Amino acid sequence: MNSDEIAELIVTQGEKLGASDVSAIVVEENKRMLRFSNNSITVLQAWNTITPMIYLSLGPKRTGSIVEDPTPEAITSTMESLVKTVRLMKPGDVDSRLPQGPFGYHSIQDNYDPRVSSSTDKLTGAVETSINSAMNAGAKRVSGVLVATEWNRTLRTSTGSKGREKGTLLELTVRAFVDADSSGQGVSCSTTFQDFSPELAGKEAGEIAKLAANPVEGTEGIYRTVLGPSIMANLLNTAAVSTSAHAVEVGMSYFTDKVGQNVASDKFNLTDDQQLPAGPGSHAFDDEGFPTKPTPIIQNGTLKTLLHSSYTAKKFNAQLTGHGYYSGTSGIVPSPSNLIVKPGDYSKKELFEELGDGLYITNNWYTRFQNYNTGDFSTICRDGIFRISKGELSNPVKGLRISDNMLRILQSIEAVSKELLWVKWWEVDIPILLSHFLVDKVRVTKSRK
Amino acid sequence: MEDLADIVVRKGLQLGASYVEARIQSDIENTYSLKNGVPDTFQLSRTVGIGVRILVNGTLGFASTDKLTKDSVYDVVKLAYNMAHSSSHLVKRPVRLSPEKTIQTSWETKAASSPENVSPEEKFNLLFEIERMLDPREVHVDLPSRYITFSHETEEKFFVNSEGTKIHGKTPRISLWFFLTASKPGKGTLQRWMSVGESRGWEAVEEWNLPKLVSNEAKVLGKVLDEGIAPPKDEINLVLGSEVVGIICHESCGHPQEADRILGREAAQAGESYVKPDMIGTRIGTEHVTVVDDPTLSKSFGYYMYDDEGVEAHERVLIDKGVISNFLQNRETAADLETKSNGSARAVAYSREPMIRMANTYMKPGDYDHEELFEDVNSGVYIKTFMEWNIDDRRFNQRYVGLEAYLIRNGEVDKPVRNPILEVTTPSLYGSVDAVSKTVDFQSATCGKGDPQQGAPVWTGGPEIGLRKLRLGGLDS
Numbered sequence: 001m002n003s004d005e006i007a008e009l010i011v012t013q014g015e016k017l018g019a020s021d022v023s024a025i026v027v028e029e030n031k032r033m034l035r036f037s038n039n040s041i042t043v044l045q046a047w048n049t050i051t052p053m054i055y056l057s058l059g060p061k062r063t064g065s066i067v068e069d070p071t072p073e074a075i076t077s078t079m080e081s082l083v084k085t086v087r088l089m090k091p092g093d094v095d096s097r098l099p100q101g102p103f104g105y106h107s108i109q110d111n112y113d114p115r116v117s118s119s120t121d122k123l124t125g126a127v128e129t130s131i132n133s134a135m136n137a138g139a140k141r142v143s144g145v146l147v148a149t150e151w152n153r154t155l156r157t158s159t160g161s162k163g164r165e166k167g168t169l170l171e172l173t174v175r176a177f178v179d180a181d182s183s184g185q186g187v188s189c190s191t192t193f194q195d196f197s198p199e200l201a202g203k204e205a206g207e208i209a210k211l212a213a214n215p216v217e218g219t220e221g222i223y224r225t226v227l228g229p230s231i232m233a234n235l236l237n238t239a240a241v242s243t244s245a246h247a248v249e250v251g252m253s254y255f256t257d258k259v260g261q262n263v264a265s266d267k268f269n270l271t272d273d274q275q276l277p278a279g280p281g282s283h284a285f286d287d288e289g290f291p292t293k294p295t296p297i298i299q300n301g302t303l304k305t306l307l308h309s310s311y312t313a314k315k316f317n318a319q320l321t322g323h324g325y326y327s328g329t330s331g332i333v334p335s336p337s338n339l340i341v342k343p344g345d346y347s348k349k350e351l352f353e354e355l356g357d358g359l360y361i362t363n364n365w366y367t368r369f370q371n372y373n374t375g376d377f378s379t380i381c382r383d384g385i386f387r388i389s390k391g392e393l394s395n396p397v398k399g400l401r402i403s404d405n406m407l408r409i410l411q412s413i414e415a416v417s418k419e420l421l422w423v424k425w426w427e428v429d430i431p432i433l434l435s436h437f438l439v440d441k442v443r444v445t446k447s448r449k
Numbered sequence: 450m451e452d453l454a455d456i457v458v459r460k461g462l463q464l465g466a467s468y469v470e471a472r473i474q475s476d477i478e479n480t481y482s483l484k485n486g487v488p489d490t491f492q493l494s495r496t497v498g499i500g501v502r503i504l505v506n507g508t509l510g511f512a513s514t515d516k517l518t519k520d521s522v523y524d525v526v527k528l529a530y531n532m533a534h535s536s537s538h539l540v541k542r543p544v545r546l547s548p549e550k551t552i553q554t555s556w557e558t559k560a561a562s563s564p565e566n567v568s569p570e571e572k573f574n575l576l577f578e579i580e581r582m583l584d585p586r587e588v589h590v591d592l593p594s595r596y597i598t599f600s601h602e603t604e605e606k607f608f609v610n611s612e613g614t615k616i617h618g619k620t621p622r623i624s625l626w627f628f629l630t631a632s633k634p635g636k637g638t639l640q641r642w643m644s645v646g647e648s649r650g651w652e653a654v655e656e657w658n659l660p661k662l663v664s665n666e667a668k669v670l671g672k673v674l675d676e677g678i679a680p681p682k683d684e685i686n687l688v689l690g691s692e693v694v695g696i697i698c699h700e701s702c703g704h705p706q707e708a709d710r711i712l713g714r715e716a717a718q719a720g721e722s723y724v725k726p727d728m729i730g731t732r733i734g735t736e737h738v739t740v741v742d743d744p745t746l747s748k749s750f751g752y753y754m755y756d757d758e759g760v761e762a763h764e765r766v767l768i769d770k771g772v773i774s775n776f777l778q779n780r781e782t783a784a785d786l787e788t789k790s791n792g793s794a795r796a797v798a799y800s801r802e803p804m805i806r807m808a809n810t811y812m813k814p815g816d817y818d819h820e821e822l823f824e825d826v827n828s829g830v831y832i833k834t835f836m837e838w839n840i841d842d843r844r845f846n847q848r849y850v851g852l853e854a855y856l857i858r859n860g861e862v863d864k865p866v867r868n869p870i871l872e873v874t875t876p877s878l879y880g881s882v883d884a885v886s887k888t889v890d891f892q893s894a895t896c897g898k899g900d901p902q903q904g905a906p907v908w909t910g911g912p913e914i915g916l917r918k919l920r921l922g923g924l925d926s
């Protein structure tokens with residue numbers, strides 16, 4: 001069966017079993033991954049999959065399934081199990097309905113490049129280019145990963161929505177090392193080869209690694225900082241996920257009861273623009289069939305809206321935002337998809353000058369919250385960390401951690417630079433277009449012993 | 450269906466591969482959720498397919514498909530072969546696999562009471578019973594958010610390789626995860642997540658007494674909110690509870706002693722390690738510290754008998770009386786380091802390559818009674834559980850922020866302490882251990898590693914331990 005037939009089967013079967021609403025999303029993926037370390041390919045991986053995702057409701061009872069077994073028998077028996085179980089459930093709190101279609105969808109421009117899935121040579125060439133570029137910039141060894149994906153997404157709902165879209169995506173992470181303590185990362189993420197820059201990603205990684213050589217132990221304290229695109233991408237992913245109404249419901253949001261309030265500096269603007277041409281996370285419709293549109297989340301520091309699916313919109317008495325996406329064992333929940341930060345007027349150099357004395361932190365990993373509700377968290381600074389003295393890059397440091405509060409960080413944004421970069425990598429799930437940030441009074445700690 | 454695996458191996462060898470393996474794997478998981486007392490969605494995840502790994506001119510290729518037809522698996526083998534073949538020129542360090550014994554066997558962990566035979570109503574009733582025990586009149590604290598999920602799954606694998614190994618394995622797993630937010634006027638909020646999981650059936654649920662366990666956690670949140678005071682800033686002695694010791698052993702012993710990290714294979718993702726290949730025999734802690742990883746622990750969440758390269762599993766001693774003694778190895782790293790695999794390769798789905806993973810990592814017990822750990826502590830802090838934690842990507846600088854924690858005064862547990870922060874290096878931490886209790890406890894967790902990410906079921910655990918002369922961290926407000 002092809003994706004259309006699978007989607008049709010799901011909706012027909014759901015209706016036959018007595019479901020009030022059914023949605024079928026079938027994702028076909030043709031994905032290649034080239035992983036490398038110590039300048040050498042370590043493994044090549046490939047996936048050819050068809051994954052049906054099923055949502056169905058019986059009045060205020062909701063259920064769903066991901067079926068990586070796209071046979072009619074597996075789909076039918078799974079749906080019978082779903083309905084059998086959901087009939088025994090006590091009702092949920094809201095009798096939400098899928099949005100009534102049909103809808104017209106705007107196709108996303110510039111998000112498909114046939115060469116992404118057809119040319120292994122271009123992919124191996126990109127890996128070679130990135131390694132050479134990092135080495136030429138001063139690296140001693142280079143690791144990384146290149147992922148090339150061609151995807152097709154087919155939608156059917158029992159409420160008349162029907163859609164099909166396709167896209168491609170290239171994601172490259174390059175991590176360059178001068179020694180174990182001195183590393184740098186560069187990334188490139190784009191929907192086509194035209195905007196893909198393995199050379200620049202390698203160069204960025206190599207240059208940071210070289211500058212980070214021979215770091216001294218950092219000192220804990222409260223710093224004016226410039227935070228690079230990679231670390232801000234990670235932190236702002238947590239902010240965007242916090243605007244999901246599902247996160248608010250389960251206590252995993254630091255934006256609870258804050259719609260309409262100032263949650264960030266007036267210099268900060270965050271939009272989820274799923275209609276953006278060539279957006280790595282752009283989609284014409286969500287998994288409930290609702291058409292997407294640009295959604296301003298934070299404007300001039302004010303939280304404008306939470307993100308909603310049909311269930312949370314009904315529960316919160318809010319408008320649909322087109323963010324109902326399948327999310328593992330949580331079913332369809334509101335999720336951001338293609339984040340954009342409005343750039344400022346500064347160059348990176350001017351941002352350093354504006355900072356004066358402080359720290360430049362390029363990347364991070366392992367962000368964890370002590371309290372999602374308050375936003376108290378810490379994250380490890382990774383790759384190049386530098387002192388900034390009198391507006392100039394100074395010596396590299398190591399061993400530091402940001403131990404702060406996300407609301408305080410958002411409110412302490414003083415300036416944003418103008419050059420933009422798409423970031424999506426192992427620590428950043430939701431692609432985000434952003435630049436460098438000047439953030440005041442960032443709390444930095446380190447091991448006491 | 451198992452014929453398809455044989456077809457894959459034959460086809461791969463015909464194409465010219467020096468090694469081929471096929472793994473048909475199915476994972477079926479049922480998840481029941483209660484959100485703030487109301488049933489959330491019931492989810493059924495069904496994942497079935499074949500993963501193929503192939504070695505061509507020292508280049509490793511992996512491909513997978515969920516289309517289990519002869520044509521599809523042919524295509525997958527060709528895809529894995531062609532990718533590996535066409536990229537061989539970029540391989541500077543050819544992959545080799547350590548020679549290992551061939552095995553033909555079948556193993557199964559049987560559930561005494563299959564969750565499939567328990568009605569969905571009973572499973573939801575378990576969640577409602579927990580919810581009833583979270584009534585503010587019972588736990589003496591408001592819980593504005595409560596998210597509780599119960600899951601059971603069955604994982605089944607059929608592994609074949611071109612060396613003649615054929616292994617069929619089957620494991621049931623069952624788990625509960627909850628996330629609570631507690632609030633008191635004027636005291637703010639505290640949050641707690643926790644999971645309980647085993648490789649068993651419904652009989653585990655009948656033993657766990659989950660309503661009591663979850664409500665006790667809620668009561669603790671109320672007590673810490675009500676009575677919690679700021680932690681001391683001076684140099685003090687610490688006692689760490691089993692939950693904290695478990696995460697420490699996982700993060701700063703298990704991960705840095707994964708040989709793939711040591712050799713740099715995970716550098717662009719989960720990072721490398723402060724441990725170098727020549728550090729076997731290096732002292733990293735006191736003689737009280739022995740840390741092992743054991744996939745064969747009965748009932749454990751990370752249980753398996755044979756790994757996903759067909760190697761028999763057994764206990765691995767990672768730190769022996771304070772000295773680094775072994776790394777976790779798969780066949781690739783074992784060949785590089787001229788040793789044998791110790792059965793550490795696991796894949797969480799048909800679509801994932803096998804890679805080095807921990808199973809059940811814990812510190813071995815010592816000879817102290819619980820009370821003896823506190824006896825000579827005049828001024829200290831007892832950190833029983835944690836919420837926030839992280840560690841750098843070389844596994845050297847780590848942080849654990851306590852949730853249930855108490856002052857220790859004159860050998861006695863005293864008032865609750867709010868958010869004590871232990872921020873410390875790995876050698877300082879293991880080098881400060883001077884007492885280890887007799888009893889060991891375990892917690893279930895999902896360990897993240899790999900690209901694409903693979904969340905592997907594990908147990909973390911250990912006894913309670915005493916640490917000497919450490920300073921709690923955190924900046925003054």
